[in-house]
Amino acid sequence: MTRFALIGGIYSNWRALETALSDIARRNVDATFCLGDLGAFGPYPDRVFPLLQEAGVLCLQGNYDNSLAGGLADCQCGYTDPRDNYFARLSYDYTFRNTSPVHKAWLGTLPMSRRLDVNGTRLLLCHGSPRKINEFLWESTSPDAFLRYLLDGAGVDVLCVTHTGIKWHRDLGDGRHVINVGALGRPENDGAPRVWYTVLTIDGSSDVEFIPIDYDHEALAADMHAERLPGEFIETIRSGWWTTCLEVLPQKERARGRF
Amino acid sequence: MDTVTSAAVELRHLDNLWIQVSGTRCNIECRHCFNSSGPRETSFGLMTLDAVSQAIAAAAARAVREIYFTGGEPFLHPQLLEMVACALTVAPTTVLTNGMLISDRIADTLAALATEARYSLEVRVSLDGYTEEMNDAIRGRGVFQLALAGAVRLARRNLLPLITIVRTWEDADERAVLAAFARLLSDAGCDRPRLKILPALPLGRELTRVAGLQQDACVTTAMLEGFDRDLLMCSNSRLVTDRGVWVCPLLVDQPDARLGTTLEDAASLYELQHQTCVACWRYGAICGNVSARIEGPDIAAAPEAR
Numbered sequence A: 001m002t003r004f005a006l007i008g009g010i011y012s013n014w015r016a017l018e019t020a021l022s023d024i025a026r027r028n029v030d031a032t033f034c035l036g037d038l039g040a041f042g043p044y045p046d047r048v049f050p051l052l053q054e055a056g057v058l059c060l061q062g063n064y065d066n067s068l069a070g071g072l073a074d075c076q077c078g079y080t081d082p083r084d085n086y087f088a089r090l091s092y093d094y095t096f097r098n099t100s101p102v103h104k105a106w107l108g109t110l111p112m113s114r115r116l117d118v119n120g121t122r123l124l125l126c127h128g129s130p131r132k133i134n135e136f137l138w139e140s141t142s143p144d145a146f147l148r149y150l151l152d153g154a155g156v157d158v159l160c161v162t163h164t165g166i167k168w169h170r171d172l173g174d175g176r177h178v179i180n181v182g183a184l185g186r187p188e189n190d191g192a193p194r195v196w197y198t199v200l201t202i203d204g205s206s207d208v209e210f211i212p213i214d215y216d217h218e219a220l221a222a223d224m225h226a227e228r229l230p231g232e233f234i235e236t237i238r239s240g241w242w243t244t245c246l247e248v249l250p251q252k253e254r255a256r257g258r259f
Numbered sequence B: 001m002d003t004v005t006s007a008a009v010e011l012r013h014l015d016n017l018w019i020q021v022s023g024t025r026c027n028i029e030c031r032h033c034f035n036s037s038g039p040r041e042t043s044f045g046l047m048t049l050d051a052v053s054q055a056i057a058a059a060a061a062r063a064v065r066e067i068y069f070t071g072g073e074p075f076l077h078p079q080l081l082e083m084v085a086c087a088l089t090v091a092p093t094t095v096l097t098n099g100m101l102i103s104d105r106i107a108d109t110l111a112a113l114a115t116e117a118r119y120s121l122e123v124r125v126s127l128d129g130y131t132e133e134m135n136d137a138i139r140g141r142g143v144f145q146l147a148l149a150g151a152v153r154l155a156r157r158n159l160l161p162l163i164t165i166v167r168t169w170e171d172a173d174e175r176a177v178l179a180a181f182a183r184l185l186s187d188a189g190c191d192r193p194r195l196k197i198l199p200a201l202p203l204g205r206e207l208t209r210v211a212g213l214q215q216d217a218c219v220t221t222a223m224l225e226g227f228d229r230d231l232l233m234c235s236n237s238r239l240v241t242d243r244g245v246w247v248c249p250l251l252v253d254q255p256d257a258r259l260g261t262t263l264e265d266a267a268s269l270y271e272l273q274h275q276t277c278v279a280c281w282r283y284g285a286i287c288g289n290v291s292a293r294i295e296g297p298d299i300a301a302a303p304e305a306r
Helices: A014-025 A046-052 A063-070 A082-098 A101-109 A144-154 A217-226 A231-239 A251-256 B051-061 B081-087 B104-116 B132-137 B143-156 B171-189 B275-283
Strands: A002-005 A031-034 A113-118 A119-128 A159-160 A166-174 A176-180 A195-203 A204-214 B014-021 B066-069 B093-096 B121-126 B161-168 B194-199 B237-241 B245-247 B257-260
Touching: A002 A014, A014 A046, A014 A195, A014 A204, A014 A217, A046 A082, A046 A101, A063 A082, A063 A101, A082 A231, A082 B171, A113 B051, A144 A159, A144 A166, A144 A176, A159 A195, A176 A204, A217 A231, A251 B104, B014 B051, B051 B081, B051 B237, B081 B093, B081 B104, B104 B121, B104 B143, B121 B143, B132 B143, B143 B171, B161 B171, B171 B194, B194 B275
Parallel strands: A002 A031, A119 A159, A159 A176, B014 B066, B014 B237, B066 B093, B093 B121, B121 B161, B161 B194
Antiparallel strands: A002 A195, A113 A119, A166 A176, A195 A204, B237 B245, B245 B257
16 A cells, blocks of 8 residues: 655645644655645745755645746736736745745756656646646546546546645546645635645555645734735635635636635 | 748647537627627528537547637527536536626526536626726627626626626726726626636727727747747637638638538648737637636656656
8 A cells, every 4th residue: 555645735834834744744654745836825935945855745846836946027827817916926026035046946956747656556746737837727627538638648547736726536437536636825715724635545546535734824824914925815814715816716616715 | 931931730639619609690799899790690600409519529529628609699599508508518618698698597597507517617798898888889889788787697696707808998007997897897796706808809890990900910930939839729729610610719700710520620730821810829828718828838748756
């Protein structure tokens, strides 16, 4: 039996990451993978790096990491709504300014995907999709046949992604699975401040378990306040409802939220 | 010099199936309409339920990612709701409408479909002004009130419409205009407005609406060097009509853009010969629901680990 912890979308939420890593340490996993987007949104971006490195987490690049490492002008989320862009810019500029050159360079050394073979079960881990680092795979806009096409194209049985910030799992039959592992950095627009990661167990078949992480979100809100991050971001951390970057949400995911 | 040769783009994967379900028949006659649809326009006709079902099945077999119903005005088709229900069993589905025909009964059915389906149903309602005067100058008298009422009926059922707006204002006015749209919608009862802004395209009636419209040359091979071709509709989309399959929804007036009679024979290379192709190249992914430029490093060749 092989067991992996899969985390993603850290968004500088060092407090949720710390709590999740303690939780993972108790679960006797074979490895922990982070599917990218270490920075964004949250406070003190440099704090997540030692936590990930000391825990031996194997990290991939997300679009945010790719932007920070390459000195790009924005986060490559591709918003066009002026309000979304305003907050995305604010978040990116803050994160860029507060991420040390050493950490930016390290982000640039990370692979964009990882392939694993666990006793014949072939896995691909990437940030957005096997096609694009910033392609959104939402549950409500990913048809079964399209997901099979992605698996076929990648030549794998199990595909693990993040990027959207909301977890989901599709069992396509015949041992084929697509898993969006969720995000530790931001609650998932459901009115609860907890965040999520995934434990994947491969033992002949693949078993997916989503793990909720309750952490000291009020302390994170205080950190964000101290760093003068926008009240809208702090509201999301405290309430669990997304307040910004709403443009990319499909109808089903958007309608479930408050804003 | 190949820099003056128009470029050719292949269909990488059929991400988007567009269905011109009502042809060019429309209950209104917008001054900027890119395919000159209108009440008397018959260059394309209504598709049959059979033809639409077959196109959906063929697209499903090709692992389509999204299905779009367009026209004309899709709600002029008496079997549209059946077709939408069929599409939703396969993929997320979008209807592009002027919103005027969305009655309470139709809104109820759409909301029920949206709730029951596994995939998202999006309804894109066109509005080109935040006042009756501004909108109706482009879309026709009486359109504003009916379109707004249709959008509100959807929003009240938690089927949040995407309000699609063609940019007909100056860049400097952008913020104020978008804020005015958001305010209008909130006040009317769409309290979570979703806006999609489209560029005005040098096509159809728009060519006569705006005198001296910029006439760009074709997309050249040099313009595609280092360019993410996924941003071009022709690399990921096809349009089915009652008269065959076209390369994209914007080129229905161009005979060379008709690629065949079925999706199977419309998977060929397309040469980007038209000004519209330049607009697609410039703005990227114009027709999709999210205007977002979904581009970035290609990860197909990423290094392997472990």
